[in-house]
Amino acid sequence: MDFERLLGATGPYGGEILRASDKKHPHKLAWIQCVGSRQVIPGGNSYCSAVCCSYAQKHVILTKDHDAEAECTIFHNDIRSYGKDFEQFYTRASSLPGVRFIRSYVSITREDPVTKNVTIRYSTPDEGIKEEEFDMVVLSIGLNPPLEAHKIADTFGIELTGHDFAKISLTNPMETTRPGIFVSGAFQGPIDIPESVFSASGAGSQCGELLDYRRGNLSTERVYPPERDVSAEEPKIGVFVCHCGANISRVVDIPSTVEYCKTLPNVVFATNQVFSCATNSAQEITDITRDLGLNRVVIAACSPRTLEPLFRDTVREAGINQYYFEFANIREHDSWVHAKEPEEATKKAWDIIRMSVARAAHLEALQEFDLSVNKTALVVGGGIAGMNAALSIAKQGHPVHLIEKNAELGGISRRVHHTLEGLDVQAYLRELISQVYQHPMIRVYHKATITEATGYVGNFVTRGVSETGKFEIKHGAVVLATGAELYQPTEYMYGEDERVVTHLELDELIAQQDEKVMNAQSIVMLQCVGCRNEDRKYCARICCSEAVKNALSLKEQDPEKDVYILFRDMRTYGLKEDFYREAADKEVRFIRWEPEDPPEVEVGEDDEGEECLVVTVTDPVLGKKLELYANIVSLAAAIVPSADTKELADLFKVVLSPDGFFKEAHVKLRPVEFATEGVYLCGLAHYPKHIPETINQSYGAAGRVLTLLSRDTVVASGSVCVVDEKKCMGCGACVEVCTYGALVLNKAKRVEVNPVLCKGCGLCNTKCPPGAISLKHFTDQEINSEIDVVIHEADILKEIDAAADEV
Numbered sequence: 001m002d003f004e005r006l007l008g009a010t011g012p013y014g015g016e017i018l019r020a021s022d023k024k025h026p027h028k029l030a031w032i033q034c035v036g037s038r039q040v041i042p043g044g045n046s047y048c049s050a051v052c053c054s055y056a057q058k059h060v061i062l063t064k065d066h067d068a069e070a071e072c073t074i075f076h077n078d079i080r081s082y083g084k085d086f087e088q089f090y091t092r093a094s095s096l097p098g099v100r101f102i103r104s105y106v107s108i109t110r111e112d113p114v115t116k117n118v119t120i121r122y123s124t125p126d127e128g129i130k131e132e133e134f135d136m137v138v139l140s141i142g143l144n145p146p147l148e149a150h151k152i153a154d155t156f157g158i159e160l161t162g163h164d165f166a167k168i169s170l171t172n173p174m175e176t177t178r179p180g181i182f183v184s185g186a187f188q189g190p191i192d193i194p195e196s197v198f199s200a201s202g203a204g205s206q207c208g209e210l211l212d213y214r215r216g217n218l219s220t221e222r223v224y225p226p227e228r229d230v231s232a233e234e235p236k237i238g239v240f241v242c243h244c245g246a247n248i249s250r251v252v253d254i255p256s257t258v259e260y261c262k263t264l265p266n267v268v269f270a271t272n273q274v275f276s277c278a279t280n281s282a283q284e285i286t287d288i289t290r291d292l293g294l295n296r297v298v299i300a301a302c303s304p305r306t307l308e309p310l311f312r313d314t315v316r317e318a319g320i321n322q323y324y325f326e327f328a329n330i331r332e333h334d335s336w337v338h339a340k341e342p343e344e345a346t347k348k349a350w351d352i353i354r355m356s357v358a359r360a361a362h363l364e365a366l367q368e369f370d371l372s373v374n375k376t377a378l379v380v381g382g383g384i385a386g387m388n389a390a391l392s393i394a395k396q397g398h399p400v401h402l403i404e405k406n407a408e409l410g411g412i413s414r415r416v417h418h419t420l421e422g423l424d425v426q427a428y429l430r431e432l433i434s435q436v437y438q439h440p441m442i443r444v445y446h447k448a449t450i451t452e453a454t455g456y457v458g459n460f461v462t463r464g465v466s467e468t469g470k471f472e473i474k475h476g477a478v479v480l481a482t483g484a485e486l487y488q489p490t491e492y493m494y495g496e497d498e499r500v501v502t503h504l505e506l507d508e509l510i511a512q513q514d515e516k517v518m519n520a521q522s523i524v525m526l527q528c529v530g531c532r533n534e535d536r537k538y539c540a541r542i543c544c545s546e547a548v549k550n551a552l553s554l555k556e557q558d559p560e561k562d563v564y565i566l567f568r569d570m571r572t573y574g575l576k577e578d579f580y581r582e583a584a585d586k587e588v589r590f591i592r593w594e595p596e597d598p599p600e601v602e603v604g605e606d607d608e609g610e611e612c613l614v615v616t617v618t619d620p621v622l623g624k625k626l627e628l629y630a631n632i633v634s635l636a637a638a639i640v641p642s643a644d645t646k647e648l649a650d651l652f653k654v655v656l657s658p659d660g661f662f663k664e665a666h667v668k669l670r671p672v673e674f675a676t677e678g679v680y681l682c683g684l685a686h687y688p689k690h691i692p693e694t695i696n697q698s699y700g701a702a703g704r705v706l707t708l709l710s711r712d713t714v715v716a717s718g719s720v721c722v723v724d725e726k727k728c729m730g731c732g733a734c735v736e737v738c739t740y741g742a743l744v745l746n747k748a749k750r751v752e753v754n755p756v757l758c759k760g761c762g763l764c765n766t767k768c769p770p771g772a773i774s775l776k777h778f779t780d781q782e783i784n785s786e787i788d789v790v791i792h793e794a795d796i797l798k799e800i801d802a803a804a805d806e807v
Contacts, residue, residue, distance in 0.1 A: 001141070002138075003017075003059055003138045004055075004059070006018070007059070007062050007063075007066075007246070008245060008246070009243055009245035009246040009249060009274060010245070010274060015245065015246035015249075015250060016066070017063065017066055017067070017136075019116065019135070019136055021116045022116055024116070024135070025067070026070075026134075026135030026136035027067060027069065027070050027071065027135055028070070028071045028133075028134050028135045028136075029063060029070065029071070029072050029073070029134060029135060029136045029137070029138065030072075030073045030074075030075060030118075030120055030132075030134040030136070030137045030138070031056045031059065031060070031072070031073070031074045031075065031137075031138045031139075031140060032075050032106055032108075032120075032137060032138070032139055032140060033052055033053065033056060033074065033075060033076040033077065033140045034048075034052070034076070034077055034140065034142070035139040035140055035141050035142065036049075036141050036142040036144075037049040037052065037142030037143075038077065038142075038577055040581070045142055045144070045163065046163075046577060046578055046581065047163060047189070047190065047574060047575050047577045047578060048080065048142075048190070048572065048573045048574055048576070048577040049142035049143040049190045049574075050080070050143070050189075050190040050191060050192060050573040050574045051143070051190065051191075051192050052140040052141075052142065053076065053079055053080045053081060053090075053140075054081060054083065054086055054089060054090075054192070055140065056074050056076075056138070056140050057074070057081075057089055057090055057092075057093040058089075059138065060072045060074065060093050060096070060099055061092065061093055061096070064096050064098070064099070065250075065339055066250070068340070069098070070098060071098045071100075072096075072098060072099045072100070073099075073100045073101075073102060073132075073134070074099075074100070074101050074102070075102050075104055075105075075106045075120070075122060076101060076102070076103060077103065077105070078569040078570050078571065079101065079569050080569065080571045080573050081539060081571075082539050082541045082571045082573055083192055083194070083541075083687075084194070084538075084657070084661075084667065084686070084687040085538070085657070085667065086539065087532060087537055087538050087539045088537055088538070091537070102122060102124070104122040104123050104124065105122070105123070106120050106121065106122040107120070107121050107122075108120055108121075108137065109121050109131065112133070117133045117134060117135055118133070118134055118136075118137050119131055119132065119133050119134075120132055120133075120134060120137065125620055125623065142190075143186060143190045145160075145163065145164040145165045145187065146187065149164040149165070149187075150164070153166075156176075156178065156181050157178050157181075158176040158177050158178045158181055158183075159176070159177040161189075161575075163189075163575065165187060165188065165189045165575075166183040166187045166188060168183060168188055168692075170419070170421055170422065170423040170428075170692075171423065171428050171695070172206075172695060172699075173188050173199070173692040173693075173695060173696050174188075174199060174202050174203045174206060174695075174696065174699060175206075180210060182203040182206055182207065183203065184196065184199040184200040184202065184203040185199060185200060189574050189575045190573075190574050190575070191574065193668045194667060194668060194671040195693060195696060195697075197668065197669070197670075197671050197700070198671050198672050198682075198696055198697045198699075198700025198701070199696040199699075199700065200700075201672065201699070201700035201701075201703035201704055202695075202696050202697070202698070202699030202700040202702070202703055203699070204703045205392050205396075205699045205700070205702045205703030205706060206392065206699060208392075208396050208703070208706055209392060209395040209396055212395070212396045212397055215396075215710060216710070224316050224317065224319075225317065225318075225319045226319060227316075227319060227320065227321055227365075228295075228319050228320055229365075230295035230320060230321075230324070230365075231364070231365060233295050234266070235266040235295065235296050235360070235361040236266065236268045236292070236293060236294050236295050236296065237264075237266045237267045237268065237269075237294065237295075237296040237297070237298060237357055237360055237361065238267070238268065238269040238270070238285075238288060238289060238292065238294040238296070238297050238298070239258075239261040239264075239267055239269070239270040239271075239298045239299075239300065239353065239357065240270075240271060240272070240273055240276055240281075240285055240297070240298070240299045240300070240301075241254055241257050241258050241261065241270070241271070241272045241273070241300045241301075241330075241353075242272070242273050242274075242275065242276035242277075242281075242299065242300060242301035242302070243272065243273065243274045243275070244275065244276075244301060244302055244331055244335075245274070245275065247302070247331055247335060247336070248301070248302075248330055248331050248334075248335045248349075250335070250339075251334070251335035251338065251339050251341075251342050251345045251346075252330060252334065252335050252342070252345050252346050252349045253342070253346045254272050255272070256346065257272075257300070257346060257349050257350060257353070258270050258271060258272050260350050260353075261300075261353055261357070264353075264354060264357045265357070265358075265361070266296070266357065266360075266361050267357060268292065268294070269288065269292055269294065271288075276299055276301050276311075277301070277307050277310060277311075282310065282311070282313075282314045283314075285297065285299070285311070285314045285315075285318075286314045286315075286317040286318045287318075289314075289315065289318035289320065290318040290319055294318075294320075295320055295324060296324050296325075296326070296360040296361065296363060297311075297314075297315050297318075297320075297324065297325050297326070297360075298325075298326045298327075298328055298353065298356045298357055298360050299311050299325070299326075299327055299328065300328040300330045300349065300352070300353050300356070301327070301328070301329070301330065301331065302329065302331040302332065303329055303331065303332050304327040304329070305666075306666055306669060306670075308325075308327055311325055311327070312325050321365035321366065323363060323364065323365055323366040323718060323719070323777055324360070324363050324365065326356045326357075326359055326360040326363065327356070328352050328353045328355075328356035329352065330348075330349040330352050330353070333348075333352060334348050334349050334352060335349075351790060354789050354790070355786035355787075355789055355790060356786075358785040358786055358788070358789040359782045359783070359785055359786050361785065362779070362781050362782045362785055363777070363782065364776075364777075364779075366718030366719060366776055366777060367718050368715045368716060368717060368718045369715070369716050369718075369755070370713040370714070370715060370716070371456070371457070371458050371459060371713060371714050371715070371716050371756060372458065372459070372712065372713055373458035373459075373476045373708065373709060373711050373712060373713060373714055374458060374459055374460075374474055374475055374476035375398050375399070375476060375709050376398065376399045376400070376401065376473070376474065376475040376476060376709075377390075377393045377398055377399070377400045377401070377475055377476065377477050377478070377479065377705055377709060378400075378401050378403065378460065378462055378473055378475040378477070378478040378479070379393075379400055379401070379402045379403065379478075379479045379481060380403050380450065380478065380479065380480050380481065380482055380648065381403070381404065381411065381479075381480065381481035381482040381483055381683065381685065382402055382403070382404030382406075382409040382410070382411065382436075382444065383409075383410060383411025383412065383413060383481060383483045383683060383684070384410075384411065384413050384429070384432065384683065384691060384694050384695065384698070385411075385481040385483070385682045385683025385684070385685070385694050385695075385697065385698040385701075386402060386404075386411075386479065386481035386482075386483075386682075386683065386698070387402070387409060387432050387433065387435075387436050387698075388432070388694075388695055388698035388699060388702070389479050389481060389682055389698040389699070389701050389702045389705070390402045390436060390442050390479075391432075391435055391436060391439065391442070392698070392699050392702035392703075393702050393705055393706065393709070394439050394441035394442050395439075395441075396706055397441070398441065398706075398709050399441050399442075399443070400441060400442045400443070401442075401443050401445065401473045401475065402436065402442055402443065402444045402445065403445045403448045403450065403464070403466075404444065404445065404446055404447075404448060405447065405448060405449065405482075405644070406446070406447065407446055407447055407467075408446070409433050409436065409444070410429050410433065411483045411684075412483055412484065412485070412486070412684070413425055413429060413691065414426075414429065415504050415507070415508060416504070416507060416691075417507055417508070417510075417511035418507075418511070418549065418553070419549070419690070419691055419692075420545050420546075420548060420549040420552075420576060420579050420690075421692075423691065425691065445464075445466040445467075445468075445471060446466060446467050447466055447467040448464055448465070448466035448467075448471075449464050449465050449466075450462055450463070450464040450648065450651060451463055451464045451465065452464070452651070453478075453651040453652050454741060455757075456677075456678070456716075456740070456756060456757055456759075457476075457477075457677035457678030457708070457714055458476045458477075458678060458708070458713075458714045459474070459476065459756075460474070460475050460476065460477075460478060460678065461473070461474050461475075462475065462478070476678065476708060476709055477678050477679070477680065477705045477708050477709055478652060478678065478679050478680070479679075479680045479681065479682060479701050479702075479705060480648060480652065480654070480662060480679065480680070480681045480682075480685055481681070481682050481683045481685055481698065481701070482642050482644065482645060482648060482683075482685045483642055483683060483684045483685055484639045484640060484641055484642055484661075484684035484685065484688065485639070485640050485641070485642055485643065486502060486504055486637050486638075486639065486640070487529070487530035487531070487536075487637040487638040487639070487640045488637070489502065489529050489530060489635050489637050491529065491530075491635075492526060492529065492599075492601040492633065492635055493601050493602070493603075493613075493633075494635055497603065497613065499516075499613055499630075499631065499632050499633060500601065500613070500632075500633045500635065501632065501633070501634055501635070502634070502635050502636075502637040503525065503543060503546045503547060503550060503634050503635065503636045503637065504546075504637070505634075506523075506525075506550050506632070506634040507546070507549075507550055510550060510553050510554065510557075513557075516631075516632065517554070517632065518557070518558075519631070520561070520631035520632045521560075521561060521562060521631060522561070522562040522563075522564075522612075522628070522629055522630050522631050522632075523554060523561065523562070523563050523564070523630060523631065523632045523633075523634060524564045524566065524613075524615045524628050524630040524632075524633050524634070525547045525550070525551070525563070525564065525565045525566065525633075525634040525635075525636065526566050526599055526601075526615075526633065526634070526635050526636060527543055527544060527547060527565065527566060527567040527568060527636045528540075528543070528567070528568050528636065528638075529635040529636050529637050529638065530637055530638035530640075531543075531638035531639075532568065532595070533595070536638055536640070536659065537658075537659070538659045538687075539571065540636070540638040540639045540688045541571070541639070541687070541688040541689060541690075542639065542688055542689070542690055543571075543636035543637075543638075544567065544569075544570050544571040544572050544580075544636075545571075545572055545576050545579070545690065546636065547565050547567075547634075547636055548565070548572060548576070548579050548580055548583050548588075549579070550634065551563045551565060551583050551588040552579065552582065552583055552586070552588075555583070555586045555587075555588065559586065562589075563588045563589070564588075564589045564590075564591060564615075564628055564630075565583075565588060565589070565590050565591070566591050566592075566593055566599050566615070566617050567590060567591070567592055567593070568592065568593060568594070568595065570590065591617055591619055591626070592620055593617050593618065593620075594618075594620070597618050599615055599616060599617040600615070600616045600617075601613055601614070601615050601616075601633055602614055602616075604627075604629075606629040607629070612629045612630060612631060613629075613630040613631070613632075613633050614627055614628070614629060614630070615627070615628040615630055615633060616628075639684060639688035640660070641656075641659070641660040641661050641685070642685065645660060645661070645662065645685065646660070649662065652674075652676065652679050653676050653679075653739065653740075654674040654675070654676050654679055654681075655674075655675070661685065661686060661687050662674070662681045662685050662686055664681060664686065671686075671697070671700070672686075672697060672700045672701040672704050673704055677714075678708060680701040680704050680705055681701065682694070682697040682698045682700065682701035683697060683698060716755070716756060717759075717760055718776060718777070719760040719775065719776050719777040719778070720742075720753065720755040720758040720760055720775070720776055721742070721743075721753050721758050721760070721762075721764055721765070721773050721774065721775050721776070722753060722773070722774055722775075722776060723750070723751050723752065723753055723772055723773050724772045724773075724774070725750045725772075726772075727770045727771065727772035728750045728751050728770070728772040728773075729769070729770055729772070730745060730748075730749030730750055730751070731769065732745055732751075733767045733768065733769065734751055734764035734767050734768050734773055735751065736767075737763050737764060737767050738763065738764055739761075739763075740757045740758065740759050740761075741754075741757055742754045742755075742756075742757035742758040742759070743764060751772070751773070753773075760775060760776075760777070760778075762775045762778060
């Protein structure tokens, strides 16, 4: 956290990495993982802190951004990049020049009294013990529960675990031991930001179940100041240039950019802000706009993807129409892509801002309009995620239509019998399914297929076919909880030899006390089958814990069984680390393998001449190949997206990640929402996750749905298409390309626009031969003004260059 502070623009050295001892800029840095975590020594925590591996990788990437020549070394045990896109993040960090990941326990031996450098001693598989000197060492300190955890517990009458986190229910990780008191975030145990966000939303949804009868009784409508009519005024533009911490200011020369802004036509005010999105900065924008009588505002900062609503709101607070705001993206479009070219990046920032200012001068006031909200919800997918989301929504008084493609509810969890923590999954499922069927507000469709999905936020129409016939559902929101599937291995003789099974099949055999398992004396488990490779570059997240769970079950049945787990990195993150240690204590043997030298499985004979499976693996500790005789080989097959994920994405106009799972609107800030308004997601359809995490997210999605369905109206954008009927020749080209069904040909063979359906994508504009369609807020005049100022400037520069050549 100290290093995080050094990286910050508001840190002690303005974002520059310096040593406190001598203000020297370190060029050789080391990170030591698991400091205070995964330890059983006094003062240490036995659990894994879950977030440190990715934080260290982030720090390495940012350090290389600061100093491309920096040498960065991460000393680690396992790399636990288990979250969504984390594996690609690890790959990115490890592929940077000058970055090393060294698997070793280390010790700090001494500090040089003259240079202040620190020497680290570590072991290597090839060269034995080594010592190396570093300019700076960063300790990845683990997460602790709150210092006042016991006081909190006493105050609220809840119980704690042995680690002093909140004791939570196995069937609901937001429930404490006292009814009516919920827990979210890292007080559940060490978790990352996305899980914290949707567990917070989930806890809120459960509060809503208890307090639904009070909904709306204490709320007051927000009142904005009267809107000034500035349409007849000359443009008076204010420009606010954001440092974005060091994201922009490290590359772009902010002071000179502000001075340049003051020279632009119609700009009457320009300044800089460290973080324009901060509460005080947003208030400053409002105050200056109002006090100086500005009628246009340009903010040069980051992407409009997440912050445009905030800045439009600041403009409304100043008393002018929100569409008089213009965003100049000098981060994603400039500083992030030109980090090594500060001078050119600064010039490009000037170009981007000049274009935005030119466009702002032609902006017009637009009016948004209200849409009624259908109070019904649609949930697609009847697994644990879908059922929990449906129940939470229904318990708050909203009808729910639950669509399941199979004949029974439960999804993939029907094949899971126990969790690592001891939850009886099948008993839990029976109770959950019973609640769904008995709830009067939930209607379930079995063997259902969706054929059509139309409409918009608050007013969707979904059609399809179920076992009882065709259906049409009108609803205001939809939750996609379609689950995932298990990869069918093509490697390690799966499908060729019945003794090779998947980890899910092994779980079923153990639960059934199958003779094949009961009599097996040696079982070998192979991890990362079908993932963390070129075909699937992600970690399937649950496999390591599933292997440990199965190993512990086998040892409980027969402590003398030989159980081997062959792994790349054991990713028993968070509180699951204790079970990993328990398995090792019970003599489950863990052998690491590297991707360039994977295990091999073949049929052979054991020492007594009996036929068996022979697994060959290189032991990195012994430095030689081992032959393991196995009665059963269990493959930790990857979790893969459901076969209908792509089709549903097209129907509901949402996007997929490169791995084929549904892609959320923002990985940290909006982890249960899509960019498409009114559509939400949860469960395995989002990314592989354990049952408690799935329950967290399902309630989180329900919480976001309730924020929509609890309203009577939603606001539709004013940026929609309009048609000049005099120019329209009725060719229908625009109607064909509109994916939202917003355009129709009337009886007079002229195109009409339904502004409720129009999303302002502008595709119809490009298809209209006579140019009869225009998009409000993106008119030809506004766009051309941006082009003109760039071309004009370029022409001047060419003339200057030509004159210089002549001289």
